[in-house]
Amino acid sequence: MNLILFGPPGAGKGTQAQFLVETYRIPQISTGDMLRTAVKAGTPLGVKAQEIMIQGGLVSDDIVLGIVAERLAQDDCAAGFVLDGFPRTIPQADALSAILKQVGRAIDHVISLEVDGEEIVKRLSGRRSCSSCGKGYHLAFDPPLRAGVCDVCGSGLVQRADDQEETVRNRLLVYEQQTAPLKDYYRSRQVLCSIPGIGPIVEIQQRIAAALVE
Numbered sequence: 001m002n003l004i005l006f007g008p009p010g011a012g013k014g015t016q017a018q019f020l021v022e023t024y025r026i027p028q029i030s031t032g033d034m035l036r037t038a039v040k041a042g043t044p045l046g047v048k049a050q051e052i053m054i055q056g057g058l059v060s061d062d063i064v065l066g067i068v069a070e071r072l073a074q075d076d077c078a079a080g081f082v083l084d085g086f087p088r089t090i091p092q093a094d095a096l097s098a099i100l101k102q103v104g105r106a107i108d109h110v111i112s113l114e115v116d117g118e119e120i121v122k123r124l125s126g127r128r129s130c131s132s133c134g135k136g137y138h139l140a141f142d143p144p145l146r147a148g149v150c151d152v153c154g155s156g157l158v159q160r161a162d163d164q165e166e167t168v169r170n171r172l173l174v175y176e177q178q179t180a181p182l183k184d185y186y187r188s189r190q191v192l193c194s195i196p197g198i199g200p201i202v203e204i205q206q207r208i209a210a211a212l213v214e
């Protein structure tokens with residue numbers, strides 16, 4: 001199953017990706033996570049990406065396509081994958097379909113999580129993640145069992161630098177201008193499933209599971 005999880009920043013893509021990974025036994029490919037890893041490690045690619053990520057802009061299509069193409073070629077993607085945070089521009093979507101076509105594959109479903117702006121701001125301001133394993137939490141909506149500590153590995157939780165209010169506003173603008181048009185792109189290719197993204201996390205999982213068996 002070749003899936004894309006689509007939606008604005010904070011829509012719940014990372015949260016729902018975890019469920020898809022467990023249910024369908026396919027890897028999550030998060031370009032945001034891969035870029036943050038490169039930044040942390042100080043690789044040449046990370047150094048190039050860092051400044052634009054802090055501002056909430058988009059990293060160049062060339063850089064992102066390079067890391068995605070390399071990742072999709074790995075063995076664990078043979079039975080499918082869930083892309084999270086990619087594609088974010090029409091050129092990225094075109095390049096993705098070309099990469100897949102070369103190996104006789106295509107995207108099966110694009111799951112678009114529909115969440116309004118007010119909810120997004122609440123979600124991003126309370127978002128925290130584990131500094132070690134990366135698991136996501138929310139201070140109010142999905143808190144860890146012990147405040148500030150990861151349930152899975154016991155490490156401390158941190159806030160992303162780009163979840164500060166001014167940066168969030170820029171990211172939402174960038175989303176509307178460059179990424180939202182992909183909905184029409186995938187709708188016209190008949191792979192778009194729109195899922196209401198508000199409500200308990202488990203209910204959204206059920207909506208996604210139901211949409212995938214249709």
Ligand code: ADP
Nearest residue numbers: 009010031032053056057058059064085086088
């Ligand atoms: P969000 O939680 O807002 O969906 P991500 O973790 O997916 O954020 O991405 C964080 C940042 O990494 C983005 O603001 C952008 O700078 C960069 N990034 C991630 N994926 C892409 C992509 N497909 N194209 C360009 N930039 C990307």
Ligand code: ADP
Nearest residue numbers: 010011012013014015123127137138141142201
């Ligand atoms: P994205 O990957 O789309 O940027 P995340 O999965 O990181 O979004 O979710 C953003 C924040 O909202 C996180 O703190 C997460 O715990 C929280 N969250 C995710 N799904 C829901 C939901 N259905 N209701 C309330 N909060 C949610």
Ligand code: ZN
Nearest residue numbers: 130133150153
């Ligand atoms: Zn952890």
